Each structure stands twice: as structure tokens, then as C-alpha cells.
Amino acid sequence: MKIIRQIFLGTVVLAVGAPALGVALRGVWMLTVAFGVLGFLWIGLSQRHRFMGFVFALCVAGIAMAAGLDVGIGWLLVGITAALAAWDLEAFSARMAGVARIENEQALVRDHLQHLGIVCAAGLFLATVASFVRLRLSFGVALVLSAIAVLGLGYVLRGIGE
Amino acid sequence: MSRSLLLGLLIFVLLIIGLALLDGRFFLLLMPLLIYVGVALWGMPDTIPVRAYRDLQTIALQEGDSAAMTLKLVNNGSAIPVMEVHDLLPGRLRVAEGITGLVTTLSSGSAVEVAYTLEAPRGAYEFQSVSVMVSETLGLFHRSARLPAYARLIVMPRARRLRPLPIRPRRTLGFAGPIPSRQSGVGVDFYGVREYQPGDPLRRVNWRAMARRPDHPHTTEFEQERIADVGLILDVRRQSVLEMQGTSLLEHGVHATAALAESLLHDGHRVGLLLYGRGIEWVFPGYGRLQNERILRALAGAGPGDSQVFASLDFFPARLFPPRSQLIFISPLMDGDYQMLFRLRVQGYAVFVVSPDPVSFEVAYLRSSPLLPLAIRLVQLERRLLLQQLRQGGICCVNWQVHQSLDDSLHTAMKSIWHAGLLSGSK
Numbered sequence: 001m002k003i004i005r006q007i008f009l010g011t012v013v014l015a016v017g018a019p020a021l022g023v024a025l026r027g028v029w030m031l032t033v034a035f036g037v038l039g040f041l042w043i044g045l046s047q048r049h050r051f052m053g054f055v056f057a058l059c060v061a062g063i064a065m066a067a068g069l070d071v072g073i074g075w076l077l078v079g080i081t082a083a084l085a086a087w088d089l090e091a092f093s094a095r096m097a098g099v100a101r102i103e104n105e106q107a108l109v110r111d112h113l114q115h116l117g118i119v120c121a122a123g124l125f126l127a128t129v130a131s132f133v134r135l136r137l138s139f140g141v142a143l144v145l146s147a148i149a150v151l152g153l154g155y156v157l158r159g160i161g162e
Numbered sequence: 163m164s165r166s167l168l169l170g171l172l173i174f175v176l177l178i179i180g181l182a183l184l185d186g187r188f189f190l191l192l193m194p195l196l197i198y199v200g201v202a203l204w205g206m207p208d209t210i211p212v213r214a215y216r217d218l219q220t221i222a223l224q225e226g227d228s229a230a231m232t233l234k235l236v237n238n239g240s241a242i243p244v245m246e247v248h249d250l251l252p253g254r255l256r257v258a259e260g261i262t263g264l265v266t267t268l269s270s271g272s273a274v275e276v277a278y279t280l281e282a283p284r285g286a287y288e289f290q291s292v293s294v295m296v297s298e299t300l301g302l303f304h305r306s307a308r309l310p311a312y313a314r315l316i317v318m319p320r321a322r323r324l325r326p327l328p329i330r331p332r333r334t335l336g337f338a339g340p341i342p343s344r345q346s347g348v349g350v351d352f353y354g355v356r357e358y359q360p361g362d363p364l365r366r367v368n369w370r371a372m373a374r375r376p377d378h379p380h381t382t383e384f385e386q387e388r389i390a391d392v393g394l395i396l397d398v399r400r401q402s403v404l405e406m407q408g409t410s411l412l413e414h415g416v417h418a419t420a421a422l423a424e425s426l427l428h429d430g431h432r433v434g435l436l437l438y439g440r441g442i443e444w445v446f447p448g449y450g451r452l453q454n455e456r457i458l459r460a461l462a463g464a465g466p467g468d469s470q471v472f473a474s475l476d477f478f479p480a481r482l483f484p485p486r487s488q489l490i491f492i493s494p495l496m497d498g499d500y501q502m503l504f505r506l507r508v509q510g511y512a513v514f515v516v517s518p519d520p521v522s523f524e525v526a527y528l529r530s531s532p533l534l535p536l537a538i539r540l541v542q543l544e545r546r547l548l549l550q551q552l553r554q555g556g557i558c559c560v561n562w563q564v565h566q567s568l569d570d571s572l573h574t575a576m577k578s579i580w581h582a583g584l585l586s587g588s589k
Contacts, residue, residue, distance in 0.1 A: 053163055053165065053168045056168070057168065057172060060172050060176075063191065064175075064176060064179060064188065064191070067185070067187050067188060067191060068183070068185075073187050073190055076187070076191060077190065077191065077194070080191050080194055080195070081194045084194055084195060084198055087165075088198075088300060088301075091165055091301060092301060095246075095265070095301055096265065099246065099263055099264060099265045100261040100263065100264070101261050101263070101264040101265075101276075102264065102265050102266070103264055103265070103266035103267075103274055104266050104267050107267055108244065108265070108266070108267050111243060111267065111299050112299055112300070112301075114299075115201065115205070115299040115300055116300065118201070119194070119197055119198050119201050119300070120194065122197050123193055123194025123195075123196075123197040123198065124194060126193050126197065127190045127191070127193035127194060130189075130190055130193065131187075131190050146181050149177060150177065150181075153170070153173060153174055153177060
């Protein structure tokens with residue numbers, strides 16, 4: 001589990017470091033400091049698993065604010081992907097710590113890291129590719145797509161709740 | 163908040179902000195999160211293709227002993243990325259060794275075992291199911307189920323060895339045992355002298371009597387010693403079960419019954435059991451170690467009951483407690499019980515009461531207060547009066563202080579009862 005911890009620390013540094021750098025380049029020092037504080041908070045609270053969702057949500061909120069400030073999208077994509085990975089690894093650690101016996105621990109950890117790596121790489125790659133694509137949509141098409149997205153998301157949320 | 167719900171909310175909020183601001187960059191930020199959710203949904207197993215098998219080392223054990231449990235889970239379907247298993251233990255069971263849960267990955271056709279050792283206080287325990295949770299590799303979504311895996315464990319009370327109990331019922335059975343039967347025959351105790359009959363063995367001729375009257379030879383007779391039918395009646399009526407700080411007076415009653423059954427069966431008697439207050443929960447009379455096991459198993463499940471069947475012990479079947487046999491009533495005793503016991507006495511039963519003292523039991527758990535000594539004195543007087551009434555009606559009573567040894571209490575009480583002549587049975 002030591003490797004999980006090391007990767008977790010690395011992803012936290014990336015999750016707060018990349019957006020902080022992007023924000024700093026835009027000259028918004030307040031948010032840079034806030035990302036720095038969030039990084040320390042995340043690492044400080046990493047053993048208290050009930051706070052992990054809260055810190056992740058704070059990080060996403062910070063990245064969303066940075067997006068509103070026209071920070072370079074590359075920094076933010078790296079940040080949100082790393083934040084997702086950090087949150088996932090923390091949850092994985094918590095789950096493993098909650099049981100007395102783990103069978104095939106190496107296989108479990110290896111599979112998890114592989115999946116997470118693929119998800120992060122695919123997410124980052126697709127988002128980067130998408131950032132270069134420019135589509136011009138009419139208002140009607142945009143409205144229909146929005147409606148489909150909202151309805152689809154609602155469906156997924158309902159499914160999750162069930 | 164669950165992880166999936168949090169992630170869903172974040173996606174939803176980013177989507178709304180993106181739509182509200184008409185800013186495509188928020189949709190770009192969504193993409194890693196959406197791919198994470200998509201991969202998790204895609205990898206989620208549709209069903210839980212696992213079967214659980216439970217193997218309990220023994221189905222019955224005595225208090226203080228332990229039993230090994232092995233739980234085997236076999237995957238009959240496709241591979242399960244992550245499976246979390248927790249065995250659901252019935253209450254009061256304690257794991258002495260090993261653990262009851264694990265996390266593993268289970269490939270198709272493979273199996274995993276959970277092994278542990280159990281200890282428990284007296285009782286009957288049923289294992290119904292095992293809790294299984296499967297999830298995809300990322301652990302965002304999971305599916306839970308309780309897989310049936312039945313087993314039953316009986317923890318019998320541990321009986322302490324008692325010295326032989328000098329009971330004297332009116333009716334004895336045909337086999338040799340420890341109870342003087344008031345009939346001449348094969349035995350060791352002197353019974354009387356009668357005139358010599360042709361065929362009497364010479365070694366039984368009473369030479370002293372013949373020395374006095376040489377023309378009239380006499381034969382010595384010995385008293386036959388027989389076994390008897392003994393009915394144990396354990397009082398489990400809810401209103402007579404006293405509980406203080408999680409300790410029940412019934413436990414003492416159960417252990418006393420187990421010890422009496424073990425002692426009486428060891429002496430060769432035919433012993434039956436009725437759980438008074440639990441309706442028709444009884445063990446028909448029988449002999450030997452097998453009967454002891456039956457009684458202990460019945461006692462393992464003894465708990466407070468509200469049944470009105472045999473409410474006054476008037477109409478139980480004669481096969482359960484044959485007429486004029488010995489009844490041993492194990493009860494803290496309630497106010498109206500003496501009438502019921504008198505009726506049994508009138509029907510010809512020899513009644514013996516072993517009464518765990520509820521007063522001393524309760525006092526041990528009470529805080530001291532100025533009025534407590536007076537209250538104790540009053541209830542003790544009341545109890546003494548009840549026991550006095552029973553003794554006057556020819557019923558032997560042992561007021562057992564539960565913090566003392568049952569064996570010592572029984573034999574101390576027996577001495578005084580013997581002197582009072584109550585054990586004659588026909589009195």
C-alpha cells in the first residue's frame with residue numbers, strides 16, 4: 001500500500017499545483033494561495049477518510065473558479081484529472097484499511113492502478129483533443145443537446161440513488 | 163455522502179455552470195469525470211454469480227468450547243473485480259480466532275474461504291446468510307446481496323457435577339438403582355427378618371436369630387434399591403425471569419437443571435424435562451448419556467416464554483411425568499405457585515423445589531440506600547413465608563443463594579429436610 005500513498009501524494013501535488021500555476025500565470029494570487037492551502041489540507045486530512053469527498057469537491061470548485069478566470073485549460077485539465085485520481089486513491093486506501101483480510105492484494109492494487117491510469121489518460125487525452133475542436137452549433141441544436149445531457153445526467157443520478 | 167452521488171453532483175453542477183455561462187471549457191473539465199463514471203458503469207458486474215457454502219465443525223458444543231467455521235464462496239460466473247465478504251453472525255457469538263470478512267478479486271470458477279473460530283454463551287444460534295458486495299475495479303458502484311448459507315449451532319450449558327441427590331418418590335421403576343424401594347429383595351441395606359422358606363440361600367440365614375430359636379430358622383431380608391422417574395420442570399415464565407444488568411436469574415436455573423439432570427442420569431434414573439412457560443417444549447423421560455444430551459440441547463434454547471399451555475401444570479401427559487414419580491421444580495417461585503405445587507402433591511407426586519433466590523440475586527446489583535435494608539427484610543420475610551407454606555404442605559424446598567455452590571446448598575438443605583422427615587415421600 002506504500003505505492004498507493006506515494007502516487008496519492010504525487011496526484012495531490014499535481015491536482016493543486018497545476019491549477020495554482022495556471023492561476024499564478026494569470027496573476028490571481030489569492031486563488032494561488034488558496035490552492036496551496038488546499039494542497040496542505042488534503043495531505044493533512046488524508047488519513048481521515050470522511051473528509052476526502054469534501055476536499056475533492058473544494059478542489060473541483062477551485063478549478064471551476066479558475067476556468068471562469070480564463071486560466072489556460074491545460075493546467076485545469078491536469079488539475080481535475082489529478083484531483084480525480086487522488087480522490088479515487090484515497091477511497092481505495094480507505095476501503096482496504098476497513099477490512100481485516102485482503103486476498104490477492106497485489107492483483108487488486110495492480111488492477112486498480114491500471115484502470116485508474118487508463119481512465120485518467122483517456123480523460124486527459126479526449127479533453128485535450130476536444131479543446132482543439134471548434135464546432136458551431138445553432139441555438140436549437142445546442143438546446144436539444146443540453147436537454148439530452150441534463151436528462152441523461154438526471155437518469156444516471158437516479159440510477160445511482162437506487 | 164456516497165462517492166457516486168458526490169461525483170454525479172459535481173458533474174451536474176459543472177454542466178449547469180457551463181450551460182449557464184455558455185462556456186465550452188466547463189464541458190472539457192467534465193470529460194475526465196464522465197469517462198471515470200462511464201468506465202465504472204461499464205465494468206460493473208450485472209449479477210452476483212457467487213454461491214456460499216458453510217461448514218461448521220460441530221453443531222453442538224458446551225459453553226466455553228469453541229467451534230471452527232469455514233465459509234466457502236465459489237464464483238460460478240464471470241470474473242468479479244472486487245468482492246467484499248462479511249459473514250453475518252447471530253447475536254452474542256464471539257470470534258475467538260480468525261476474521262469474518264475479507265476483500266478479494268475472484269476469477270471465474272475460483273473459490274475463496276473465510277475461516278474462523280467461534281465462542282458463545284448458552285443458546286441456539288442460526289446462521290442465515292453471508293453479506294457479499296461486489297464492485298467494479300474503481301469501486302464507484304457496487305452491488306450487495308445476502309447469499310443464503312444456513313447453519314445452526316447449539317451451545318449447551320456446562321453442567322457441574324453434583325453429589326447424588328437423596329430423592330424418595332412413592333413409585334420406583336424395576337431396575338436397580340440408588341433409591342430404597344420399601345420392598346425386600348436384592349440390596350445391601352438391612353430390611354428385616356422373616357421365617358426361613360425352603361430355597362432361601364444358606365448365606366442369608368440369620369444365624370443370630372437361629373441361635374436364639376434353633377427350631378425356627380430365620381432369613382435376613384435386604385431392601386431393594388431401585389431407580390425412579392424424575393421430572394425436571396424449569397420455570398421459564400417471562401414474569402418469573404429476573405434480569406439485572408444483562409445477567410439473568412434464568413441462567414442460574416438453567417445451569418442448576420443441567421447439573422441435576424446430569425447427576426440424576428448418572429445415578430441411573432429416568433429423567434424428563436419440561437420448560438414451563440414455553441408451551442409444549444419438553445423432553446420425554448429417558449436414560450443415559452443420550453438423554454443427557456437431549457436435555458442439554460433443550461436447555462440450550464431455553465428462554466423466557468409466555469405460553470399458557472400447561473399454565474397451571476394440571477394437565478400434562480402422564481407419559482411425560484408418570485404418576486407418583488419425583489418432580490423437581492426449578493423456579494424462583496411466584497406468589498401463586500404454592501397452590502399449583504400443592505395440587506401436584508395431592509396427585510401423588512413427590513415434589514422437590516430448587517429455588518434460585520431472586521432476593522439475594524437482585525440485591526447484589528442494587529445501590530445502597532437508607533431504605534434498602536428494610537425493603538430487603540420485607541421481601542425476605544415474604545419469601546420465607548412462601549417457603550414455609552410449601553414445607554408445611556410436604557414439599558421439600560431448597561432456597562439456593564445463587565452466588566453459592568448448588569451442590570453445597572442442596573446438601574445443606576437436605577440435612578435439615580432429612581431431619582424434618584420430609585423426604586419420606588409419603589408424608
